[in-house]
Amino acid sequence: MTQTSADASARNAFRGGATAPYEDASLPVDERVEDLLGRMTLEEKAGLMFQTIAMIGPDGLFIDDPADQPMGKTVREMVEGLQMNHFNLLGGARPEQIAAWHNKMQEIALSTRLGIPATLSTDPRHHFTDNPGTAALAQGFAQFPETCGLAAIRDEKLVRDFADLARREYLAVGIRLALHPQIDLATEPRWSRINATFGENAELTGRLVAEYIRGFQGEGPLGAASVACMTKHFPGGGPQKDGEDPHFPHGREQVYPGGMFEYHLEPFKKALEAGTSQMMPYYGMPVDTDMEPVAFGFNKGVITGLLREELGFDGIVCTDWGLISDSLIFGEPHVARAWGVEHLSESERVALVIEAGCDQFGGEARPELVVGLVKDGKVDEARLDVSVRRLLREKFVLGLFENPFVDVEAAAALVGTPEALEAGRIAQSRSITLLKNGTEAPVLPLAAGTKVYVEGVDAAVAAEYGTVVASPEEADVAILRMRTPFEERPGFFESFFHSGTLAFPEDKLAPVLDVCGKVPTVVDIYLERPAVIPEIAAASAALVANYGAADGPLLDVLFGRRAPEGKLPFQLPGSMADVEAQRSDVPSDSKNAVFEYGHGLSY
Structure with a gap:
């Protein structure tokens, strides 16, 4: 399929239905949202609240064997059976193959009862890597240095240009949600995720992330040419105890021995000013603070109290991946990252995430848990409506209902152009x-x-x-x-x-x-x-x-x-x-540094 748009009648051909008001682009977005929301069943609402991994097969193959998908379910099963339509693309292929895969996914989504188009997301794909485990992600895309390298150059225009280039390449293959930028501060030198940050300085990170978000989303509100940003990991995932990562039980504790919680929060304030559409809280469980000692995705004081009420964020909050269910990752068993609430059942964890103020569950495919909570009277369906409105609204403003497909032939020409590849090479040198x-x-x-x-x-x-x-x-x-x-x-x-x-x-x-x-x-x-x-x-x-x-x-x-x-x-x-x-939350806290922050010669 090479179509670049699909009007209401074409979309309805997938499911044999009549045009509904929510498909009328001339109506205000809020009116379209309410019309569609009013047509949704409880199961359809619950499905919208889950986003998980979907694997693209070799050479862009659409995988139909659930045993070959990370979640043990195919995209078709998750769309048609679980009413899900947000997917995090895992694996790589040539740009035109990703575009074709995306269109196949959209055909399945549009054939459902309401024909709600799917949203495809991704982790970064535009950085140089010699790691065979991640190199596939970058296949065909322009390759810049890691985010730390962009910070090393300290050129706000370059960051804006990089994000705009990545936006255009994402659009060409159908990716509409960036699971980045990552703006944690690198104040704990041992932490394993530093290369994807903008470094340890809050002021520099704040300046650069603002340009990053504007490059992806645009200057104003989201629109048809935007890629939405899911900024992470609120309220700052850098100060991990002993530098261990909370993907794993031994790294679950997040500490602030220097009392610098607010310092780590500063870049997120700049991201909010720049209009980030989404936020992702981290797995970390704060200890020895006045915050509740539970992972941030379960933490109502942090999500509702701080992010929503104090900072005024009314966008989408999606949890980090895998807070609810134990799972297999690359065939290995891993417990849910339910730090601080490990004793709760899966349903109780889901209820706590919703109560905390989150809208979507990352890395999970368990909408039946939400359905069960509503039917048992433990969660009000009206509370689901609050989150579903946010999720639907983003689909509308991104223009997914009007243009769910991408042009496969154009993708090959638009992604990885000689000019884009050279821009990446120059940035690598500059860093x-x-x-x-x-x-x-x-x-x-x-x-x-x-x-x-x-x-x-x-x-x-x-x-x-x-x-x-x-x-x-x-x-x-x-x-x-x-x-x-x-x-x-x-x-x-x-x-x-x-x-x-x-x-x-x-x-x-x-x-x-x-x-x-x-x-x-x-x-x-x-x-x-x-x-x-x-x-x-x-x-x-x-x-x-x-x-x-x-x-x-x-x-x-x-x-x-x-x-x-x-x-x-x-x-x-x-x-x-x-x-x-060193204190894990304090920048430049080494007393005998070999080289200080900001050091760099030239000729």
Whole structure:
């Protein structure tokens, strides 16, 4: 299917019904919402309140075997049987294949009794990654540095342009909801999700997130050309105890030893000013505070009291994924992230989330629990209507009822254009942060043809810049690429969350120092977290950091084709003892930092 729009009569052809007032685009949105809401059954309302993962198969295959879907249910089963129509796309394919998959999903949604079009969402797909587990997401899309890299450049216009580019590419394949930006503050150096933040500084994060949201959503209210943003993780998920992540029971506690809760809240205020359409609370359970010690998605004081009443947010609040039911993730059992309310039944957890003020359950496909609560008199159907109105309204203002389909042929031409790919490559180079450049004289930039020994760099790519040699002894300069250390954790899913130590073990550090002792060495470190690198900082001839960059964009900087512009978006601590002594909610709290927040040289 290559249609770019479908009028009311075409939509009704899918279900054989007559045009209803809610399908009349000439009527006010609120009137259309009320008309559709009045036609919905309890089961249809409950289905709208769930959003979960849908897997796209190889080469865009539409998977019809429930055993091959993460939730154990196919999209068709969830749409037709459970009345669901919000899906988080997992997996990758070529843009035109994603577009075709999206249209197939919409055909199923439009064939239901009311023909409510589906909303497709995604985690970020526009960042450079060499992780095979996430690289598929970026297939065909322009690739920029991770969000920390955008923060390192500190260019508000670039962030706006990036978001606008991503918006256009999302629209082309049918994605209408971004499960980002992530604006937690990176004040706990050990936390595994720092690379997706804008760093540790609340003021910078607030400025950049405002442009990010405007690039995706537009200057004013949401419209047909918008991609809605689900900003996360309210009220700030950075200060995790010991840096452990609350996806897992051992990381459930969120702490504020420095008393800086308000500091972590500041970027969210800027997101609200910019008009973010949705908010996602984190899994974290606050401890040793005046807040109720339950995960934020269950926390009425935080969702209703703070977000809704104090800050005035009337948009959609969707929980993080998997608060209600135990589940299998990549075939491994994981308990529900019901931190602080583990003793409650699934139905009781659902009721508590609704009472807290949330509108939608992320990562769940259990609308029967909501139906049961209403039928048992434990939740008023009128309370469901409050959330369903919000969810329906967003579909209307995004123009999904008028244009549920995308043009498959156009998607291939609109996504990953040469201009977009080049913009991503330039941004990768601009984000490179030069931390050290010689002691007595600059080492960088290198002259074309310089004899280089490389590790962690594709020799074929390096040969386009210098003369690649086989050993440090033959080289004028060595170039070593490394990444921030982490502890190996058990379990396939947890292995993606790089946590624990930030210091290189001796068996990894010694070879680096050995090369540094033989030849002037340029060390590049991927800072997915703030690495502890005092020995490398001392021994290297030059030291640079990246936040997601291919070899070419890095070498463009090292050989002077582009100048490094990056500034550290967080402090680099001097030792693990220093890290352990830091307060998790306080920025730049290392007393013996190797490099301070904002450090960055150029030439």
